[in-house]
Amino acid sequence: MTKYSIFSLIRNALSYHENWQKAWRSPDPKPAYDVVIVGGGGHGLATAYYLAKECGITNVAVIEKGWLGGGNTGRNTTIVRSNYLWDESAALYDHAIKLWETMSQDLNYNVMFSQRGLLHLAHNVHDMQEIGRRGHAIKLNGIDSEFLSPAQVKEMVPIINLNCRYPVMGALLQRRGGTARHDAVAWGYARACDAMGVDIIQNCAVTGFEIEDGTVKAVETTRGRIGAGKVGVVTAGHSSVMAEMAGFRMPLESFPLQAFVSEPLKPVIDCVIMSNAIHAYISQSDKGELVIGGSGDPYISYSQRGSFDQVEHVAGPVLELYPVFSRVRMMRQWGGITDVTVDRSPILTKTPVGNMYFNCGWGTGGFKATPGSGHVFAHSIAKGEMHPIAAPFSMDRFNTGALIDEAAAAAVAH
């Protein structure tokens, strides 16, 4: 793997950029691997990366039915934060942020992780109680968290309309929160994995699992049978489909979630701003586009496309909080499939099938967890025991009742 740097850039410029190497190979699948990761999104690639880098398992294949990062990795609003209420969540998401902070260097690929700060606005007494509770909890978990007055919010976001339908009463700020370049995350991991010998196999769809006396032996794919010592399934919205192939069911439903970008503007918003009461979350990309997240459609759907309702549901709140955008144009709308659990927390778990592990249920908020999720999942697969940070997220919590209920606690689900 040739190192990327300003120097390699200049060197290659002199040869008209004709000597750059492939970021990753496109090998044919081998007959078998120690571990097969199903799903070439950020979480799957990160899992392979840490298997190879930290667990000494390099005989790994990542199989992707389409193109790398083509699922939610390439469709989200790129928000990264760890200001979650429950200890279990805070541990998982902050573990991720710590890895985000060195990712570009670790991967030698600039994922443009930018900690420009993330605001949660509070618009009523209930919101204030909610951020009050979350703020204190986060702080005591050793994670940065501050309360802002409306005046301080205005200072950070001069174009905001504090006196909107639900006037801004305050905000919770995580300065270490921010955004990253989502595609680069997939590409960076892929390149680093490839360099360590991991096979990245695109356009290879899973058609079934070969299971012998309760233990998975191989993955059947459109490119043939691939033997597998262990299988990690990281397929987000399609997890229920994978589970069905493996003969069990998951506590999941797949909902469309949508995002929007405006035409590129000279920067007017630096941080990420989220609001529950006036439902819109917004940031501005390094290209100048306003990146806006909506809520999900209320019905199960596997069609990765935008529906109209959310366009309207987003435009109103955006105009209410940022009336100056009235003459700005919405440029593009798209959708992803989010696999949602009842407690809005992910599932990292062993399954009824031996040597088969699932990493799913990230719903609307998986991107921010990418490195942490991959890291603890890799260690869980390698050891055959769930990593301590992952353990609380196992699927039997739905039998014991030990939910990690970020939804009930009214934390923002994005």
Add this chain to the structure above:
Amino acid sequence: MLTIKCPWCGEREQIEFTAGGEAHIARPENTAELSDEEWGAYIYTRTNPKGVHYERWVHSHGCGKWFNAVRHTVTDIFWDVYKIGEEKPAVPEDWDGATTRAQYQAATQKTAAPDGNEK
């Protein structure tokens, strides 16, 4: 935005309805006798199919009535709607969800009738 056929009011815009999730999940009679797994499955586990989905809707801003529907979760085309308590309609194996029920039946009839007589 979908159009949904309320079995009473007819075709209406989705904004008049509320989605009710998977249909035909009967509440167990003997809740006390269920294992935690059985109970957990009843509350949390869903089929979540990529394909034919039996689901519930309520015409919340219309007549206020709940009903069931069969929809393909890839194409979002409805096969049918039916009232609570009515038989769960069978959907042909080979329905790929890319046509309405009427189109599907017209097509199959066409293939059925050798003289190619339509309708």
Add this chain to the structure above:
Amino acid sequence: MAEPGVTQRLAAAGAAFTDPPAEGTVSTEPGALDAAGTRSPLSGLLGPAGGPVTFEERPFVGKLTLRGDPSNADFMAAAGKVLGTDIPTDPCRFVEHDGFRVHWIGFDNWLIHVPEGAEGPLKTKLEAALEGIHSAIVDVSDYYTVIRVQGAKARRLLQKGCPIDLHPRTFGPGQCAGTVFHHAAIFLAQTDADTDGGASYDIQIRWSFARYLWDYFVDGAREWGG
């Protein structure tokens, strides 16, 4: 009856009870009580005078909901007898009889509009007639108010927020529907069609949403000089 003294004082103090008029409305709102010491949610608000679309509140229309099983002949007969007309079983239709209007809301659910004050006696009559038959009659006269919208542009105005196809080919006099107007759940009934291509509608709206809907109408009618 509230003690007259109070009423008069309130009427006099009217101005003091004015909401800050919402931006863009042409409304003037004394907000005072009427002589009976009562007040409707849109009291004192004036819609556009004349023009291609007009709207006004019809306060205190008597409103009862009637619940019962349409497959129960006794119920249908007893209710029909009291109302002097068969209650409609066709979805989204209403029948008018002798000042009563009976709307189909749901297959076992009807909304009855009667002149102000007639709801009480009617409720008593229905309850007596339906004694022993599973049914429910609830007075919701104050839950909702009614806005009448009419004129050549009435349909256009409603289509600014209502998703139902109100074109004469699909929706006409005698038809009613529960639907929405943007954030507000409404129940609309077309009372008649005008010659000039316009129509007349009664929109039933919850008390607390009435002002929102009214302001929307005011704003929406501006482009026709409303």
Add this chain to the structure above:
Amino acid sequence: MSQSYRIEGKGRIDRSKPIRFTWNGRSYQGYQGDTLASALLANGVRLVGRSFKYHRPRGIMTAGSEEPNAVVQLEEGARTEPNTRATMAELYDGLTANAQNCWPSVEFDVGALNAKLSRFFPAGFYYKTFMWPAALWEPLYEKIIRRAAGMGESPEEIDPDSYAQHFAHCDVLIAGGGPAGLSAALAAGRTGARVILADEGAEFGGSLLADTVEIAGKPAADWIAETVAELTAMPEVTLLPRTTVSAYYDHNFLTLTERVTDHMGPRADDSVPRQRFWKVRAKQTILAQGAIERPLLFADNDRPGVMLASAARTYINRYGVLPGREIVVFTGNDSAYPAALDAKAAGARVEIVDLRTDPKGPLVDHARAQGIEIHAGCGITGTRGTKALHGCDVAPLSEDGKSLADEPFSIGCDCIAVAGGWNPTVHLHSQARGKLSWDDTKQCFVPGYCQWPTRSAGAGNGTFDLAGCLDEGLKAGAAAAHEAGFGKGAAPEAPAVELSEEGPARQVWIVPSDVPLGHGKKHFHDHQNDVTAADIHLAAREGYVSVEHLKRYTTTGMGTDQGKTSNVNALAVMADIRNARIPEVGTTTFRPPYVPTTFGAIGGQNRRHLFLQERTTPMHAAHVANGAVFEDVGDWKRPWYFPRDGEDMHEAVQRECRQARETCGLLDASTLGKIDIQGPDAAWFLNMMYTNKWDTLAVGKGRYGVMLNEHGMVIDDGVTTRLAENHFHMTTTTGGAARVLGMLEEWLQTEWPERQVYCTSVTEQWAVCTITGPNAKALMADLTDDIDVDPANFPFLAYRTGTVAGAPARVYRISFTGDLAYEVNVPARHGLAVWTTILERGRKHGLVQYGTETMHVLRAEKGFIIVGQDTDGTVTPMDLGMNWIVSKKKDDFIGKRSHSRSDTAREGRKQLVGIMTEDPNVVLPEGAHLVNQPGKPPIAMEGHVTSSYMSPNVGRSIALGLIKGGRDRIGDTLHAPMMDGKTVHKVTLTEPVFFDKEGKRTNG
């Protein structure tokens, strides 16, 4: 230099209406009917913008919404609008526009330095650098990147204009009003079907507006006029000019953006919306948006003066503007020849560079006859001029078109009209999930199967000849109407047009130059984002071969034009690299909207006071008059507190709390949810919905109940009263009103349809005045003479009907304060009068009106919970210490089974307790967490404060909280660390009742 490029007597502009406008601070003149683009060209203005990345000088390239270059900042101040396509902006008097993305000016742009260094900024360069040192990413590197970000500037003032939305339904919606669209509308309209015809342009006619062809022996303009006239006369046809069909969603739901007043410029009167957003449900759609001409990929093909041949022709024929005086037409097909001929006729010197070695056919002969020199088998290998084109190099190409067959020669020119073939506008079809198929002879993607009822017609369907467009349009219109239930489906006869036969085309996707690709010269395919053929080679080289990777890595097609002119060329380059056919490389999915849409239009009227309803109670006018400060509770405005002269919130609340306990208080409780429940199975039903028993409740009495979800967690609470054997009146929380009714209906209809219960919401039927406190009884006695209010005869939780303050009332002996209280329910119409009367009569009883804050303090003094504040969806009744309310006798109720799950049943769950600070003056912030021992985070947390107030009646601060194993830790000392990281408050856990522990006051 005033309009020196105008062509005498040509164009559809109105020369009698000159218009002044300002571009980059300089004043120019144009005519009514011009676009900003045509007016600038008429005035010889070529340089209109700078590209995104390299800041290369750019000119006008198209005459439509596909424009990638001429994207400007329209107007200034409150009405400024970024990224407006000059080609779509109709000229109005006083129009002001400025170039974007350049500093200090478009002429001398510092950013142009990037162009010099461009070789160091290939596609994706930023992924490869800016990583060292890591510490510099945000403070330095990203700052630089963000400074370069964006194109236009966001407005900084509130938009003074208004917008509107409109639902519409039709049998046939037609997108595009060119020859095919107009024909379709005609055929469909004649059947009587409801038709909507929308076109982006100011006039209907599409490509015909720029054509010199004759239809049925008359000029095309006449045919357009007649057709539009006939359509206008049809009552069921709606014609929408200046309207873009922007998105195609499921079940044939489409959105249209109508630019109602944009072409008139700023207007003081905003009663007419500036833009109208149509939400259309169409039984059938016909997509007739035409086709967009493809630019050719040749070296330095981005100079100001390079434009599409079709655009050149549009400027000549529609706007009467000569795009240049020395025009080179560069083409591989016949469709550019009419442009050459029109330019020649308009007085330009014209030469044609034709990729075809032996162009034949009538058009070619005609051109030769006009003395136009044709350089056959040649390509343009380079261009000259920076801020304006002044020449190009031309050379014969090898047979495979991949290299030069001979030395280049130069041609002087100020305009190159390029014609690389046509791309049908399949965006809407693709948005509608329609498949696309590649047509090898036409060399373009054409619409394939779509699951929704839609058809494509005309150029948008790959039918490029006029006769075909008219015929296809008529057929599509008739067929669509028929399927919608109108007409027999037979299409009217198509009008005759003389066929201008076209010879075969030659497609050279990448025109070679004298240097290898990427060595100095640039073949741009995405002009706005500065993406070149070399960038695609780089992407391929590095393995970003899938179309989506290609797009994302090079940013091809990510600009405001969404790749309308660049996508297919990009695919072609990739196909060339991979030796694959274009369809094998794949195609990108087109995302809505077709052209960007203002947020204002989408928002419509739903702004400001119409953004979201403000729900108010019947007493609202009185609250306003009495100076209430309001709290947003859901979308209700509830009085929060009633400050008296100069009081702040704390003072007001302390006063209200004290007085409510000392004498009496009045609360507007109208927003509480109320549900009328009737039927033989009503009691059984309540047994299922609530945790306690209801069949045992006596008629005329009420009972408090908590409601759970199936997870066993508390979701609502309230008092329900048995009005008659089979008749109950249920109350819910304000926020729960709708949710609870929905839940009751869901269970009844879907799970127990055979049960005989009817539920009816009566929330707003009743205005509710709650009178509480020691003097409540006396006050009530003053308000009613037909209800015996003596607690001895009117016991706690009983209810009575009668007349209160002159209104018919239901009175409930319910108390949320722990004091003697009466909940007076009157029909809403009486609410205001009754409220005011109570205030009036209350004076001598020391009555105080209080708001939600005081209500919260008073209930907290008694340890009464607020669902949603002291619970969060993870709390069981047992956690709240309410085991007493969970019936052991019932074998089932909603949520019961969940309580026996291992985690829900375990010891040490968080439980509701009281919390007392060591310092009685300290009011803990709600949300503060308690720890066993303060220290440095991370610290294990024991739970959190859910409610916390200064209680004047207890005489100190009080708090409630959910603490791990709290019930067994009463008396324990814990600590509450504050956000400042320094302050720690010592606290003691107590029973969650602080006032009147024995409950003596409930009966006064």
